[in-house]
Each structure stands twice: as structure tokens, then as C-alpha cells.
Amino acid sequence: MTTTQNTSPIVDSFLQDLPVAGAQVELDRLVRVFGQTRALDGLSLTIERGEFVALLGPSGCGKTTALRVLAGFERLDSGRVVVNGQDLARVSAQHRDMGMVFQSYSLFPNMNALNNVAYGLRMRKQGSRQRRKKAGELLELVGLADQASKYPHQMSGGQQQRVALARALAIEPRVLLLDEPLSALDAKVRAELRDQIRSLQQRLAITTVFVTHDQEEALSMADRVCVMKSGRIEQTATPATLYSRPATAFVAEFVGVSSRVPVERAGDEVLVFGQQCPVRGGAGATWDSIDVLLRPEDVAIETNPDGKGFVTHRSFLGATTRLVVQVGEIAVRVDVRSEVAADIELGNHVSLRVISRDVLVAPRVGNDLSAAS
Amino acid sequence: MAALIPEIAYEEMQGGIPQVEGDPQRRRRPRLRYWRGIVLFLAGAYFLIPLYAGLKFSFENDAGRFSLYAVKAIPSQTGFSAAFFLSLRLAATTTVLTMVLMVPTATYVHLKLPKMRRVLDFVTILPIVIPPIVLILGVLEAAPLWLRASPYLLSLVYVILALPFVYRSLDAGLSAIDLKTLVEASRSLGGKWVGTLWHVILPNLRAAMLSATVLTIALVLGEFTMASLDLWTTLPVWIYQFSQLDAHIATAVSMLSLIGTWVLLTVIVSVDRSQSRRTRRRTGAL
Numbered sequence: 095m096t097t098t099q100n101t102s103p104i105v106d107s108f109l110q111d112l113p114v115a116g117a118q119v120e121l122d123r124l125v126r127v128f129g130q131t132r133a134l135d136g137l138s139l140t141i142e143r144g145e146f147v148a149l150l151g152p153s154g155c156g157k158t159t160a161l162r163v164l165a166g167f168e169r170l171d172s173g174r175v176v177v178n179g180q181d182l183a184r185v186s187a188q189h190r191d192m193g194m195v196f197q198s199y200s201l202f203p204n205m206n207a208l209n210n211v212a213y214g215l216r217m218r219k220q221g222s223r224q225r226r227k228k229a230g231e232l233l234e235l236v237g238l239a240d241q242a243s244k245y246p247h248q249m250s251g252g253q254q255q256r257v258a259l260a261r262a263l264a265i266e267p268r269v270l271l272l273d274e275p276l277s278a279l280d281a282k283v284r285a286e287l288r289d290q291i292r293s294l295q296q297r298l299a300i301t302t303v304f305v306t307h308d309q310e311e312a313l314s315m316a317d318r319v320c321v322m323k324s325g326r327i328e329q330t331a332t333p334a335t336l337y338s339r340p341a342t343a344f345v346a347e348f349v350g351v352s353s354r355v356p357v358e359r360a361g362d363e364v365l366v367f368g369q370q371c372p373v374r375g376g377a378g379a380t381w382d383s384i385d386v387l388l389r390p391e392d393v394a395i396e397t398n399p400d401g402k403g404f405v406t407h408r409s410f411l412g413a414t415t416r417l418v419v420q421v422g423e424i425a426v427r428v429d430v431r432s433e434v435a436a437d438i439e440l441g442n443h444v445s446l447r448v449i450s451r452d453v454l455v456a457p458r459v460g461n462d463l464s465a466a467s
Numbered sequence: 468m469a470a471l472i473p474e475i476a477y478e479e480m481q482g483g484i485p486q487v488e489g490d491p492q493r494r495r496r497p498r499l500r501y502w503r504g505i506v507l508f509l510a511g512a513y514f515l516i517p518l519y520a521g522l523k524f525s526f527e528n529d530a531g532r533f534s535l536y537a538v539k540a541i542p543s544q545t546g547f548s549a550a551f552f553l554s555l556r557l558a559a560t561t562t563v564l565t566m567v568l569m570v571p572t573a574t575y576v577h578l579k580l581p582k583m584r585r586v587l588d589f590v591t592i593l594p595i596v597i598p599p600i601v602l603i604l605g606v607l608e609a610a611p612l613w614l615r616a617s618p619y620l621l622s623l624v625y626v627i628l629a630l631p632f633v634y635r636s637l638d639a640g641l642s643a644i645d646l647k648t649l650v651e652a653s654r655s656l657g658g659k660w661v662g663t664l665w666h667v668i669l670p671n672l673r674a675a676m677l678s679a680t681v682l683t684i685a686l687v688l689g690e691f692t693m694a695s696l697d698l699w700t701t702l703p704v705w706i707y708q709f710s711q712l713d714a715h716i717a718t719a720v721s722m723l724s725l726i727g728t729w730v731l732l733t734v735i736v737s738v739d740r741s742q743s744r745r746t747r748r749r750t751g752a753l
Contacts, residue, residue, distance in 0.1 A: 165651075165655055166654075166655075167651055167654075167655075186654075187651070187654040187655055188654045188655070188656075188657050188658060188659060189657075190655075192655060193655065193656075194651070194652065194655040196648050196651070196652060198645055198648050199645075200645070200648045200649060200651075200652040201652075202649060202652070202653075202666075202667050202670075202671070203644070203671055204667075204670035204671055213653070213656055213658070213666070214656035214657055216666075217653075217656055217657035217658045217659075217662060218657055258652075261652075261656065262655075262656075264656075265656055265657060271655075
């Protein structure tokens with residue numbers, strides 16, 4: 095498969111011809127109500143020029159609605175969408191200059207790949223020769239120059255989405271909108287296209303908003319990730335911060351793997367496996383009973399015949415092995431290096447120790463493991 | 468299917484199916500084939516016997532002998548050409564009017580008012596329930612004089628008659644494509660509504676529109692009641708009137724009209740197929 099790291103003169107000239115890419119986008123207290131449901135409930139977000147932002151959340155959290163509002167396909171009940179200082183309230187979708195790649199294959203079935211890519215240029219009244227040249231360059235950019243004459247039904251899902259990406263880029267959009275473009279693809283193609291999209295976005299420095307429910311996609315592609323819940327943003331942060339310093343229990347549980355462990359308060363700190371740990375941000379002072387949320391790598395494990403926990407499951411993950419340790423009624427997931435894990439048998443008694451500098455607390459909701467993955 | 472072929476060949480070689488007692492599916496197969504033959508024969512007879520009778524009568528003279536006089540006499544019969552071309556004009560006008568009215572309407576309902584699809588389903592079926600005689604008398608009562616004086620009043624009424632068939636064809640065509648996504652993709656690329664309709668929706672509705680066109684033409688070329696009550700001599704009206712003078716010629720015209728309609732529809736479908744094939748050949752694949 096051809097990658098995006100093309101260095102052909104055609105592609106280079108295309109990249110040079112691009113205007114200074116990237117627009118600043120401001121979503122200001124967006125509200126959109128469908129019947130009894132507030133799909134967007136005061137969502138605010140500022141996206142810098144050339145930034146790649148992922149909207150991440152479970153189904154129904156409002157991430158696609160936010161994208162559609164930005165694209166102009168959905169009206170707002172209140173709030174503002176501002177791009178480069180321009181309020182888009184009265185600007186229709188066709189005049190917003192936003193390229194969009196959809197979740198379902200959205201290529202026009204009656205046009206071949208070249209004409210699909212050239213469609214936006216045709217709508218902009220560009221001459222036939224000029225638009226064919228540019229569409230050809232874009233197909234080369236996404237590694238599909240040899241597929242120019244193919245129709246959508248003659249291409250694979252991955253190829254179709256790459257053509258859709260080229261089509262969205264052809265109009266030199268101010269903002270690139272990606273609505274779960276990888277969700278219909280198989281794992282291998284998804285990984286390839288993920289890299290390709292990220293690589294192109296960085297080369298073109300185009301402001302990009304990417305909607306996904308797949309945390310791996312969001313964390314691996316975006317400069318910043320907004321985790322959404324019930325029409326609001328729970329946390330906006332870099333992938334590393336989001337994973338290592340989740341602001342809320344929802345973020346901790348939605349992004350990555352966490353184990354919920356009921357704990358007792360000990361002054362300003364909490365007692366976790368008998369060990370005093372500082373509480374992140376000093377939260378939870380007013381809650382009656384609290385849980386801590388522990389990442390598998392935040393916990394150290396030692397074989398100890400007197401330990402209160404014992405190993406019930408093990409999953410080999412390559413360099414690390416994930417062990418599930420039963421402590422009373424609580425199941426705790428712990429990641430250890432695979433060579434260390436080799437010495438720990440199922441049923442071994444172990445002791446656990448928190449190794450992170452502080453812990454995230456949340457109001458207690460239950461003790462079962464299902465809530466923690 | 469391919470897997471069945473050796474089994475059938477084997478059964479035929481054996482002169483029956485001797486070793487099938489344990490397999491109920493195979494036991495049922497010969498009876499099924501037998502019934503298929505009967506059904507095919509009955510259906511064929513149902514369609515072909517009247518055709519045969521009509522053709523036979525067309526190629527006979529008054530003495531009951533084979534003769535081409537009826538066919539040869541058609542072009543020179545008074546009023547035939549006028550009736551024929553009037554029917555063609557009405558078919559063309561009705562088809563254009565129906566498409567102009569129904570394509571945007573059905574598209575809009577699919578996109579913006581999906582809940583209205585059921586209502587439209589019901590409304591468009593009314594012309595089948597309401598007798599044509601009621602419809603045309605009502606229209607003749609309400610239409611202004613200048614319109615009553617024009618044969619194209621019939622086209623307006625035929626649009627209503629064609630609604631059940633046209634709407635269902637278009638509805639099926641629109642349901643078969645991801646209309647919302649295609650329209651949004653076009654609009655995000657700068658396409659206006661008219662451009663989107665012309666460049667994206669219509670080409671992808673071609674099969675549905677073709678089907679609707681075929682049904683509309685067939686309906687107009689065969690409609691008698693309304694044309695007769697509106698006092699316009701369309702082809703079916705002429706055939707009826709002329710049958711009083713010479714039944715052989717009138718039947719010959721009916722047969723030719725039937726064959727002509729069939730040829731016209733075949734040409735339309737063939738043109739569409741050859742266009743699709745040319746498109747596929749251009750891509751050098753499939």
C-alpha cells in the first residue's frame with residue numbers, strides 16, 4: 095500500500111500551493127435539544143489553528159451533534175459557532191468551507207474516484223483541466239492515483255474512505271471534519287488509515303475535528319481529546335494527561351482501564367490496601383463513602399503468602415501481562431512486566447501497593463469489576 | 468445452484484431418484500418441478516391465448532382467411548395518425564410533469580419529512596380507489612374553459628393516475644441510496660440544492676425514474692375512460708370508435724399498439740442498460 099509520505103513533485107507542488115492552513119474554531123455554549131433530550135448542553139470548546147481535536151464519548155453523548163452543528167447540518171437552539179472570528183449562524187453548510195468525511199461511505203456512486211474528488215472544485219466553478227489536475231494530485235496524496243477511474247463499488251472500504259478524505263481536502267477546507275470515518279473498516283485497514291490521516295493532517299497543518307467512540311483512535315491521533323458525556327465536555331486534555339490525570343471518574347473509566355476500589359478516608363488522604371495516599375486535587379471531601387480508581391500500571395504486586403489478595407486471571411499482552419487480583423470482594427487489575435509475571439501463578443497470594451503519587455477518588459457506586467473497565 | 472447440477476444430471480441418468488428415501492428435500496424435488504411446469508404453462512396460456520386470438524383476428528379477412536389487409540389499411544384510416552400522435556404527446560407531457568412534480572417532492576419528504584412518507588403513501592394510492600369517471604367529471608366541472616379546451620388537461624389528470632406507481636418507484640429508489648449522507652456530502656463540498664439534485668440525486672435515481680417512466684407511458688397509452696369523457700380521440704378511443712366500422716382493423720391497431728408500447732419500453736430499458744454497461748467498460752473492471 096502506498097503511504098502518504100510521497101515526495102513526488104506533483105504532491106510537493108500541491109502542498110506548496112495550499113494557502114496558510116488551519117482556522118481557529120470556537121464553540122461557545124452550544125445547546126441543541128431533541129424533544130426531551132439535550133444533545134448539547136452548553137458545550138464550549140476552542141480549537142487552535144492546525145490543531146487535531148478528537149471528540150470522544152459513548153453513544154448519545156452529543157459528539158456527532160457537535161460536529162454536525164459545526165458543519166452547518168444541524169441548527170442550534172442557542173450558542174455560537176465562530177471560525178476565524180466569523181460567527182457562522184447565518185452561513186449555510188455549502189458556504190462554510192468545511193471538508194467532511196462521513197462514517198458511512200459517502201462517495202457519489204455515479205462518479206469515479208477522480209470525479210468524486212473533483213466534485214467540490216466543480217461546484218466552485220473551476221475549469222475542467224484545473225480540477226482534473228488537482229483531483230489527480232490529491233488522489234496521489236492519498237496513494238490512490240491508480241484508482242482514479244474506479245467507481246465506489248469497485249473499491250474497498252478503506253480506499254473509499256481515502257477518496258472521501260481526498261475529496262474533503264480538495265476544497266482546501268478551513269476545517270476538516272471527520273465523523274467516525276474508520277468505524278466501518280476492519281482493524282488492519284483502520285490502523286493504516288489512522289496513520290495516514292494523522293500524517294496528512296500534520297503535513298497540511300489543517301484544523302481537524304475528529305469524532306470517535308474509540309479511545310485508542312482518539313488517544314493515538316489527536317493533539318487534544320475532549321471526553322464528552324450528556325452533551326457536555328468532561329475533560330479536554332492531551333492524550334497523556336487524559337490517561338494519567340483523568341479529571342473525573344467518568345473519564346478514568348471511559349479512557350483506559352481502571353479498577354474501582356472502595357476506601358476509607360484518613361484525614362485529607364485515603365487508605366488504599368492499608369497505604370495512605372494523597373487524593374488528586376483534594377476532591378471528595380464532602381462525599382460520605384468513596385472509591386479510588388486505579389490504573390493497572392499504578393499498582394505494584396508482590397508475592398506474599400500472607401497477602402490478602404490472590405491471582406484469579408492472567409492475560410498476556412506482550413511486554414506486559416495483566417493480572418486480576420481478588421482482594422476480598424474487589425477485583426483489581428494489575429499490569430506487570432511479562433518476565434515478572436512468569437513467576438506469579440494463578441492462586442498465588444499477593445500484596446498490592448499503590449505506586450502513583452496520588453489517587454483519583456469518586457463517590458462509591460458499587461464494588462463489581464464491570465464498572466471498572 | 469452449481470452444486471445442484473451434478474445431482475440433477477445423476478438423477479436423470481438414473482431415470483429417476485431411487486436413493487432418496489432418507490432425504491425429504493430430494494424427495495420433494497420432482498413434484499416441485501412438475502408443479503413449476505404446470506404453473507408456467509397456465510401463466511403462459513393466460514397471457515398468450517388472448518394475444519394469439521387478437522393476432523389471429525387481425526390477420527384474417529371477413530371470410531376468416533389469412534390476410535394482411537387490416538394491417539395495410541391502418542395508416543390510411545381517418546383519424547388514426549392524429550389519435551396516435553395525440554397519445555404520444557400526452558404520454559410525453561405526463562411523464563415530464565410527473566417527474567418534475569414527484570422527484571423533488573419524494574426527495575424532500577425522504578430528507579426532511581420522513582414521517583410524512585406514510586401519509587404520502589396513503590394519498591398517492593387514492594387514485595386507484597377513486598373511479599376514473601368520478602375524477603374526470605370532477606375535473607371537468609372545476610377546470611377553467613381554456614384548460615377544458617386543451618387536450619393537456621388530460622395530462623394533468625393522468626399525473627394523478629400515475630401517482631401510485633411513480634411515487635412507489637421513486638420511494639424504493641430513494642430508500643436504496645444513503646440519500647442524507649450523499650446530500651450532506653454534496654452540500655459540504657459547496658453544492659447548492661439544485662446542483663445536488665442534478666449531479667448527485669438524479670443520476671442515482673435513474674433506475675427508479677426509468678421504472679416510473681415506463682409505467683406512466685404504459686398507463687397513458689392505454690387510458691380510455693377519461694379521454695373518452697373529455698371528448699379527445701386518443702389511440703384507445705379511436706380503436707373503440709373504429710371497431711364499430713371494422714373490427715379487424717381496430718384489433719390490428721390494438722395489437723400494433725401493444726407491440727409498439729412493448730418495443731418502446733424495451734428501447735428505454737435497453738438504452739439505460741447499455742449506458743450502465745458503457746460506464747462499467749470505461750472503468751475496465753467488474
